[in-house]
Amino acid sequence: MALPKKKTSRSRKGMRRAHDGLTAPNVVYCECGEPVLPHRACDVCGNYKGRQVVNSDDA
Structure with a gap:
């Protein structure tokens, strides 16, 4: 399974x-x-x- 080389900072995570x-x-x-x-x-x-597009008794 692939792993990131660096930790994602709070700033970058927030921008994403x-x-x-x-x-x-x-x-x-x-x-x-x-x-x-x-x-x-x-x-x-x-x-x-x-x-008037819809009759009031239909609505």
Whole structure:
């Protein structure tokens, strides 16, 4: 089994793992005031970009 010749420093390990952090989801607010993920129709009122795309009885 292959082994590293040198110990990986804390700094180098941290630089390698710099992109592993989680990011919070971006949230926009619908006209009705509910938080919605971007580029998705609102679950409550069914609006997307100011127009009705899903019937409120379906949502």
